[in-house]
Amino acid sequence: MERYLDLDGDSGIVGYEIGDTFIRVQFNRTFKIYTYSYRSAGADKVEEMKRLAKSGDGLNSYIKLYANKLYDR
Template identity: 40%
Template sequence: MSSNHIKYRNLGGNSGVDTYKIEEESIEITFKGGSTYLYTYQAPGRYHVEQMKLLARSGRGLNAFINIYVKDNYAKKLR
């Protein structure tokens, strides 16, 4: 787990999300396979990033939200 990453609570029990890191205008998400993506206000946009932050903090629905609304619209693949 990278520095400042928080373990996703996965209250639904079947999420592909492992950890996340929230910044002012972005969220970085590491999936269980080890891939890490950066989502910013530029891509996929402020609305989606803010929704992802809420879902990350709540521990439920983040993976589904990404799969339905965001898909491959990320700013950068970090690893």
């Protein structure tokens, strides 16, 4: 798991892991890890989350707006 940079210092995310068809995100309040996959969230959303994770900004907001309940169960 890589540490999320959180350039603005306002994210609820502490880490992420990127795979070919998924991203795993760890949140700071519960420290739970959620997996968003092509199957559960769709390729476009997962690829955008990967981009945001690498950039260190906007991932938490994106998940809240577009992928909040789209994690693997």
